[in-house]
Amino acid sequence: MEILLIRLVEAVLMPPGLMILMMLLGTLLVGRLFITGRLLIIGGFVLLVAASLPVVSNNLLALLEQTAPTTPAQLNQRQAQAIVILGGGRYVDAPEYNGEDTVSKHTLERLRYGARLHRQSGLPILVTGGNPYGHASAEGELMRRVLENEFRVPVKWVESASANTWENARYSRQQLKRDGITRIALVTHAWHMPRSVLVFEQHDLDVIPAPTAYSTRARPLLLHFVPNAGALDDTRKALHEILGRLWYAMRY
Structure with missing residues (x-):
């Protein structure tokens, strides 16, 4: 409600x-x-x-969008232990996917970059996204399917209880804590990064921002x-x- x-x-x-x-x-x-x-x-x-x-x-x-893109060298230098990818919505009843839900374009952009970071660094991945509207599958599970079935990238943790970014951080922290993970590379859109870093740090995680899909762009002055x-x-x-x-x- x-x-x-x-x-x-x-x-x-x-x-x-x-x-x-x-x-x-x-x-x-x-x-x-x-x-x-x-x-x-x-x-x-x-x-x-x-x-x-x-x-x-x-x-x-x-x-x-003031956070610069990260690099594998920066992840290694700061000793990142895991990659956390935030959900960004779902594509409901997708007709080209047999009427099933799948990830939205925003989530797909984050997954693509998270998969790239995984291949560059070898770090394990946590995906986080809940099911506040009562769909058949939580967003985190949809993210796992896309990463594993389409990007051929393994997912170690799936957080599926959250309803917002604050809860993404809260419930992700609970799963990561059990494996001794305290330092993460956080993947989300560049415009979403400041709020995301704030809440994950408030949950006692050391955050390395890994922004993607910058929206600001150059264009002719008249436009x-x-x-x-x-x-x-x-x-x-x-x-x-x-x-x-x-x-x-x-x-x-």
């Missing part, structure tokens, strides 16, 4: 939900409170356009000011991470 409530609040506070709500409320009020209603409509429109601009989304993501759906999604991701850190500070 908590996860559903959080998703509902996100839908209201994140683009484009907040802007749509502002414009809808303004439309309802404009007959009685003309100035207030008009300001809400204009404000919602301006915020929606701003959130859709690459110049806005790129700068927000740049605040998060920085042309709204598009991709930039809107990037703005949403950045705000999700920023608000997520505030929520974790209050919740945990």
Whole structure:
């Protein structure tokens, strides 16, 4: 129930939900409170356009994507003991996979990089992702199948009880502790890395960030000011991470 409530609040506070709500409320009020209603409509429109601009989304993501990629030499130098790959969602009822669930594109990007690090370092892998919506299989199990069946990479630990990044860290720590693992290479998206490192370190793990799939990119100057759906999604991701850190500070 908590996860559903959080998703509902996100839908209201994140683009484009907040802007749509502002414009809808303004439309309802404009007959009685003309100035207030008009300001809400204009404000919602301006915020929606701003959130859709690459110049806005790129700068927000740049605040998060400040961790440089890692190398096998750095993993060896810091004596990493394991690779932890965070789940990033699932592809539900995939028709090309006989209607079964499989990993989402975000999760697949993380798995691909985790498999690369494993081949370079030989370190064992833990995958972490739960099943908060009650699907047939936990996300961690889907990740294990893809790594072992498609990438031909073994998975030593599967964490499948978590519902968010905080619980990823909590339950992963419990499994790793039993094998004396305290120093990990953490694989997730570059924009998700700051929050992930924070919570894993709070669970007494020494974290070597191993970010992948950087979102900030160069483009012609003019296109920085042309709204598009991709930039809107990037703005949403950045705000999700920023608000997520505030929520974790209050919740945990």
